Amino acid sequence: MRMAIFIGTISTAAILCGCETTSPPINSVENAQKSGQVTVVPDRRIITDSAISGIAEVLGVNETTVNGLKKIQVRVFNGSSAEGEFFYKFEWFDSTGMLVDTPTSIWRPQTIEANEEISLISISPNPNANDFRLKLQANE
Amino acid sequence: MPRTKTGFSMTMLAAAGMLLAAGCADSTPAHYVDTNGPNTVVTVHGIDPQDWNRAAADMVQSLLASPAIDSAPRHPAVMAISRIKNETDQEVDIDLLVKNIRVGLLQSGKVVTSTTVAIGGNAEDPLAKGTVEQEQFYNGNNNAPPDLPDFTLSGKIIEEDVNAGDVRQSTYTFMLSLTDRSGNAVWEDQKQITKQGEHAGVGW
Numbered sequence: 395m396r397m398a399i400f401i402g403t404i405s406t407a408a409i410l411c412g413c414e415t416t417s418p419p420i421n422s423v424e425n426a427q428k429s430g431q432v433t434v435v436p437d438r439r440i441i442t443d444s445a446i447s448g449i450a451e452v453l454g455v456n457e458t459t460v461n462g463l464k465k466i467q468v469r470v471f472n473g474s475s476a477e478g479e480f481f482y483k484f485e486w487f488d489s490t491g492m493l494v495d496t497p498t499s500i501w502r503p504q505t506i507e508a509n510e511e512i513s514l515i516s517i518s519p520n521p522n523a524n525d526f527r528l529k530l531q532a533n534e
Numbered sequence: 535m536p537r538t539k540t541g542f543s544m545t546m547l548a549a550a551g552m553l554l555a556a557g558c559a560d561s562t563p564a565h566y567v568d569t570n571g572p573n574t575v576v577t578v579h580g581i582d583p584q585d586w587n588r589a590a591a592d593m594v595q596s597l598l599a600s601p602a603i604d605s606a607p608r609h610p611a612v613m614a615i616s617r618i619k620n621e622t623d624q625e626v627d628i629d630l631l632v633k634n635i636r637v638g639l640l641q642s643g644k645v646v647t648s649t650t651v652a653i654g655g656n657a658e659d660p661l662a663k664g665t666v667e668q669e670q671f672y673n674g675n676n677n678a679p680p681d682l683p684d685f686t687l688s689g690k691i692i693e694e695d696v697n698a699g700d701v702r703q704s705t706y707t708f709m710l711s712l713t714d715r716s717g718n719a720v721w722e723d724q725k726q727i728t729k730q731g732e733h734a735g736v737g738w
Binding site for chain 1: 568570571572584587588590591594595598599600601603604634635637638641642643644737
């Protein structure tokens with residue numbers, strides 16, 4: 395009976411663990427006196443899954459212009475103690491509010507270490523696309 | 535017949551093995567998924583549709599962020615597709631990469647791609663090439679210099695495979711260069727996609 399319990403415990407643990415690998419959290423250092431001029435974009439957030447907010451908390455959005463195209467940077471932070479995986483996708487809208495169907499608007503996988511901050515960047519597909527939406531989805 | 539302790543353990547072991555083998559697999563009937571979505575099949579050894587699309591999207595974003603295209607003598611700039619070598623061990627169609635780049639650049643309004651200028655004179659659109667030549671002939675411009683592209687796009691795709699026990703890892707490196715009429719590469723970039731696992735799976 396002990397053998398059966400042992401095997402059951404081992405198999406359950408194996409199922410629960412799956413093939414997950416973990417890595418230690420990230421330490422970082424940066425210059426305290428920032429020289430860059432950041433244009434902060436006021437954002438509106440719609441959160442339907444708190445799980446993704448834990449591993450990919452949006453800290454802020456800033457923008458610039460490159461070659462006449464809007465460039466967006468979304469700073470994302472993993473405040474949990476474990477590595478996180480999520481998907482993200484930028485969508486762009488033209489001046490009439492219509493979605494721009496572009497090959498650059500695709501779901502992308504992203505790994506983020508514990509306590510790591512990363513930047514998700516997108517450039518508008520054409521000069522008329524000035525509004526954007528970032529979608530985030532947890533990797534189940 | 536009385537069950538022995540060993541027999542019971544074997545049964546439990548088999549059941550545990552089946553549970554492990556079953557894992558997340560299920561008998562899923564055929565259905566549609568978003569080609570660029572997170573529910574597509576991911577292979578370890580192979581360039582999947584989402585890999586092509588991701589590499590192309592990254593390249594388009596990199597090109598649009600570069601000042602190279604805006605430095606062209608005319609707008610929109612004209613680009614021709616040069617040789618993009620497939621140095622993987624798979625037979626792939628490079629257009630899976632190139633087409634999305636062309637579409638992305640065309641949508642930007644900054645670049646159009648020539649379908650009449652190609653390596654060895656093998657135009658992508660022979661009829662269009664013939665039309666251009668006829669138009670030049672009837673307009674008396676048959677000795678006019680050809681409309682040369684402002685840029686050519688070239689590159690290669692490289693595959694690196696490594697194993698650690700049963701775990702396989704494949705890295706696909708997409709290298710592209712944009713060369714201007716002076717023969718200098720004015721934009722270059724490379725994107726790597728690395729996949730690791732023992733077998734293909736659904737989802738990223």
